[in-house]
Structure formats: structure tokens, C-alpha cells
Amino acid sequence: MRRFKHIVIGFGKGGKTLSAILAAAGEDVALVERSAMMYGGACPNVACIPTKMLEHSARLSAVQGGGFEDRAARYRDAVEEKRRLTAGLRENNYKKAVGAGVTVITGEASFLDPHRIQVKLAEGGIQELYGEYFYLDTGAVPAVPPIEGLKQSSHVYTSETMMELDRLPRRLAVIGGGYIGLEFASFYANFGSEVTVLQHGKAFMPKEEEEISQAVLKEFAERGIRVVNEAETLSVQDENDGTVLTVRTSEKIVNLKADAVLIAAGRRPNTDMLNLEAAGVELNGRNAVRVDSQLKTSVPHIWAMGDVKGGLQFTYISLDDSRIIKSQLLGNGGRTTENRGAIPYSIFLDPPVSRVGMTEKEARAAGLDIKTAVLPAAAIPKAKALGKTAGILKAVVDRQTGLILGAHLYCAESHEMINLFKIAIDAGIPYTVLRDGIYNHPVMSEGINDLLAEL
Numbered sequence: 126m127r128r129f130k131h132i133v134i135g136f137g138k139g140g141k142t143l144s145a146i147l148a149a150a151g152e153d154v155a156l157v158e159r160s161a162m163m164y165g166g167a168c169p170n171v172a173c174i175p176t177k178m179l180e181h182s183a184r185l186s187a188v189q190g191g192g193f194e195d196r197a198a199r200y201r202d203a204v205e206e207k208r209r210l211t212a213g214l215r216e217n218n219y220k221k222a223v224g225a226g227v228t229v230i231t232g233e234a235s236f237l238d239p240h241r242i243q244v245k246l247a248e249g250g251i252q253e254l255y256g257e258y259f260y261l262d263t264g265a266v267p268a269v270p271p272i273e274g275l276k277q278s279s280h281v282y283t284s285e286t287m288m289e290l291d292r293l294p295r296r297l298a299v300i301g302g303g304y305i306g307l308e309f310a311s312f313y314a315n316f317g318s319e320v321t322v323l324q325h326g327k328a329f330m331p332k333e334e335e336e337i338s339q340a341v342l343k344e345f346a347e348r349g350i351r352v353v354n355e356a357e358t359l360s361v362q363d364e365n366d367g368t369v370l371t372v373r374t375s376e377k378i379v380n381l382k383a384d385a386v387l388i389a390a391g392r393r394p395n396t397d398m399l400n401l402e403a404a405g406v407e408l409n410g411r412n413a414v415r416v417d418s419q420l421k422t423s424v425p426h427i428w429a430m431g432d433v434k435g436g437l438q439f440t441y442i443s444l445d446d447s448r449i450i451k452s453q454l455l456g457n458g459g460r461t462t463e464n465r466g467a468i469p470y471s472i473f474l475d476p477p478v479s480r481v482g483m484t485e486k487e488a489r490a491a492g493l494d495i496k497t498a499v500l501p502a503a504a505i506p507k508a509k510a511l512g513k514t515a516g517i518l519k520a521v522v523d524r525q526t527g528l529i530l531g532a533h534l535y536c537a538e539s540h541e542m543i544n545l546f547k548i549a550i551d552a553g554i555p556y557t558v559l560r561d562g563i564y565n566h567p568v569m570s571e572g573i574n575d576l577l578a579e580l
């Protein structure tokens with residue numbers, strides 16, 4: 126049996142970062158990854174990077190226009206390009222880990238007892254490993270709702286399999302109106318598909334500022350993307366030509382024809398294969414590994430990071446989780462999930478929606494005395510230069526202290542601008558500093574001068 130001081134299970138962002146850090150510190154580290162096709166984890170292979178590459182290609186394709194077949198040809202080229210990109214990233218990730226001195230073992234890990242795992246090697250056979258310390262980074266998997274006919278249909282995809290589809294679907298139905306559902310809806314519409322989003326809830330983008338979600342809905346409608354709220358998909362039935370979804374809405378039962386159906390109904394922590402009971406690692410009610418604010422599991426020598434521990438599912442959270450663990454192994458242990466600061470996010474629509482901090486409603490519910498400002502994106506000269514005048518920007522500020530409580534940006538480049546607000550919130554910089562800041566020109570960030578001047 127091979128022995129290692131540290132065993133990381135899963136090649137995700139946190140796992141690969143921590144492995145390299147430990148190896149650089151002269152520690153003995155094994156990184157166990159289920160599949161060679163996943164070196165680097167979900168982000169570079171099947172998630173963030175390929176979707177953002179396709180989103181970019183789709184925007185360019187929309188500008189070029191043309192008939193459906195022209196668009197379908199550009200889509201096929203983009204999928205090919207995506208394959209080249211992900212293959213390159215996989216190779217780089219593997220070389221980087223090995224170059225850092227990490228032992229990469231390719232196979233699926235499951236616990237035998239608190240210090241031993243069994244790895245079903247990808248090349249065949251089984252290997253047992255002994256570890257002093259373990260770090261779980263096995264990510265999440267798509268949650269597939271129990272809809273009749275879904276499993277039998279040959280037109281149903283998850284985000285991962287959808288990006289392998291070479292033929293652009295003429296009609297795409299998306300089940301779920303969260304991050305994945307809306308991002309795919311936006312970029313497939315730009316490629317040229319006719320898109321319908323079937324969303325469970327009553328409200329569209331219910332967690333976002335009302336002004337922002339309404340502006341997105343309006344822009345979607347203008348781009349021909351249909352959103353059906355309170356839509357319960359009852360069944361999927363294949364026909365000669367595509368598939369038919371039977372959907373119950375608040376008013377009636379309707380049939381919707383589609384060439385492809387994307388399941389985007391959330392992702393659940395990937396704990397099923399780990400046999401965590403054998404190690405004594407406890408789960409919470411949502412199938413996630415239960416951790417404390419230092420990411421320690423119920424077993425003192427086992428930590429968990431990234432999507433598998435539940436909570437926010439972002440690559441940069443997994444990365445920051447590795448910093449929290451690093452601070453215990455090699456530092457003063459001071460970094461925790463409670464002091465890592467405000468967490469921004471972006472939904473990569475066209476234009477993107479980005480947010481950090483509280484909405485107006487959340488701030489009022491917390492009893493804060495606030496003032497708010499709103500600016501149409503069209504008021505920013507760069508938005509006009511880019512031909513992206515849709516959108517709206519909103520800021521929520523504490524009236525007494527002048528501190529920024531929240532920023533909500535639906536405009537071109539918002540995914541870059543939002544990080545300015547994140548730094549201001551973390552550093553306690555009052556809004557007046559951003560309001561009176563000199564920004565270069567012409568850039569979307571200039572809009573911050575005007576937005577905050579509204580206060």
C-alpha cells in the first residue's frame with residue numbers, strides 16, 4: 126500500500142492549488158482524480174472556461190448574422206475550438222501539478238476507513254492508499270428532476286453534454302432559470318437558437334434587485350428569449366422530429382416542441398462515490414460535507430473545499446477554500462469562511478449581470494438606513510460605443526456612514542467593474558471615493574462617477 130502524508134481527492138480549483146502549495150513546501154502529496162478528461166477539474170473542462178468561450182463566440186456570431194445554416198456552421202466551429210481549448214487546459218493542469226512535485230493518480234477514490242482509500246484506477250485495477258491528512262474536493266453533479274420520459278429521451282442534455290452537441294438546435298428548451306439556465310439561454314440565442322426558459326418559481330431572477338431582473342427580462346424578450354415562470358415540466362416525449370415537453374403553467378397545460386432540452390435545475394454536492402461513512406465524515410441534510418468555518422469536517426484529519434461542502438458554487442470560492450486550509454497548515458490559521466470578505470458574482474449574459482453585497486430589500490430588512498442610486502447603462506458613453514445600451518446600474522449605500530452595502534450592475538463589462546466595489550466594501554472605502562475617482566476614458570467604469578453622483 127502506498128503511503129502519503131497528504132491526499133487530495135478531486136482535481137478542482139482548491140484541490141490543485143493546495144496540492145501544489147503543499148508540494149512546494151516540501152510535503153509529500155497525492156492528488157487523486159477520477160478521469161484524465163477532468164485534469165484541472167470542472168472549471169476548465171466543462172464549466173466556466175468553455176461556457177465563457179462559447180458565450181464570446183456566440184456574441185461574435187450574432188453580430189455576423191446570416192441564415193440558420195451559416196449560424197449553425199459557426200456554432201460547430203466554436204464547439205471544435207472549445208474542444209481544442211479544454212484539451213490544452215487539461216494538459217497544462219496536469220503538467221503544472223506534476224511539475225510542482227504532486228503525484229497525480231487517475232482513478233475514483235472511496236474511503237475504506239478514516240486513513241485508507243481505495244482507488245479504482247482509470248487504467249484498470251485497484252490501488253490502496255494510506256494518508257495522514259485528506260482534503261475532499263470532488264465538486265458537484267447536475268441535479269436531474271424526476272420528469273417522466275427524461276431519461277429515455279435522446280434530446281435531453283446537461284450543461285456538460287450540451288456543449289458537446291455539434292448541431293445547433295433550432296429550438297432549445299431550458300429547464301431552470303438559474304446561472305446555467307440563463308447563461309445557456311443567452312448564448313444559444315446569440316448562436317441562433319429559438320430559446321424558451323421554463324422556470325419553477327413565480328419570480329424571474331428572484332434573488333436579484335427588482336430593477337435588474339426586470340431589465341434582463343425586457344432585454345431577453347427583445348432578443349426573442351421566452352421565459353415561462355411557474356412552469357412545471359410534467360413529461361418529455363420524443364417524436365420523429367425532436368421532442369415534446371408537456372408543461373403545466375399557472376394557467377394551463379401546454380406542449381412545447383424542442384430539438385434539445387437543457388437540464389439546469391441546480392447542482393448537488395458530489396459525495397455519492399466517496400463512501401464517507403467508512404471515514405466517519407458527516408453530511409448535512411443537502412448531501413454536502415458538513416464543515417466548520419475552517420473547513421474541517423467531523424473528522425479532525427479531513428477537510429473539504431469547493432462545491433462538495435455545499436454553499437456558494439464558484440471557482441473562486443474553491444480557490445479561497447484552499448487559502449483557508451493553507452492558513453491552518455502553513456500559517457496562523459486566521460483565515461476562515463467568516464472573514465474572507467464580500468463575495469462578488471457575475472451571470473454572463475449579454476450584457477452580464479454582476480453583483481456584490483446587499484439588495485435594497487435586504488438592507489431595509491436588516492434595519493439599515495440607506496440611500497440608493499440608479500443609472501441606465503445607456504447613460505455611459507462607452508456603452509454607446511459598444512452598441513450595448515441595455516441595462517441598469519444600482520448602488521445601495523449606508524446613509525450614516527457612506528459605506529457601500531451593495532452594487533448591482535447589468536451592463537457591458539460589469540464582470541470587471543464589480544471587483545472595484547468588492548474592494549471598496551472590504552476596505553471600508555466610502556462611496557464618495559469611488560464617486561470622485563478619476564477613471565480612464567472611455568470605459569464602462571466611468572459610469573461609477575455618475576451612478577454614485579445620483580446619491
Ligand SMILES: Cc1cc2nc3c(=O)[nH]c(=O)nc-3n(C[C@H](O)[C@H](O)[C@H](O)COP(=O)(O)OP(=O)(O)OC[C@H]3O[C@@H](n4cnc5c(N)ncnc54)[C@H](O)[C@@H]3O)c2cc1C
Nearest residue numbers: 135137138159163166167172234264431432438439440443
Ligand atoms: C456550466 C457551468 C458554468 C460555470 N460557470 C462558472 C463561472 O463562470 N464562474 C465560476 O466561478 N463558477 C462557475 N461554475 C461553477 C464552478 O465550475 C464550480 O463552482 C467549480 O468548478 C467547483 O470547483 P471544485 O473545486 O469544487 O471542484 P470541481 O472543479 O468540480 O472538481 C472536482 C473534481 O473531482 C473529481 N472527482 C469527483 N469524485 C471523485 C472521486 N470519487 N475520486 C476522484 N476524483 C473525483 C471530478 O472528476 C472533478 O475533476 C460553473 C459551473 C458550471 C456547471
Ligand SMILES: NC(=O)c1ccc[n+]([C@@H]2O[C@H](COP(=O)([O-])OP(=O)(O)OC[C@H]3O[C@@H](n4cnc5c(N)ncnc54)[C@H](O)[C@@H]3O)[C@@H](O)[C@H]2O)c1
Nearest residue numbers: 270301302303304305306323324325389390391392438471
Ligand atoms: N457565472 C457563474 O458564476 C456560474 C455560471 C454557471 C453556474 N454556476 C454555478 O453552478 C451552480 C449550478 O447552476 P444551476 O443554474 O444549475 O443552479 P441554480 O441553483 O443557480 O438554478 C437552478 C434553478 O432551477 C430551478 N429549478 C429547479 N428544478 C426545476 C424544475 N423541475 N423546473 C424548472 N425549474 C427548476 C430553480 O428554481 C433555480 O432557479 C450555481 O449555483 C452556480 O453557483 C456559476
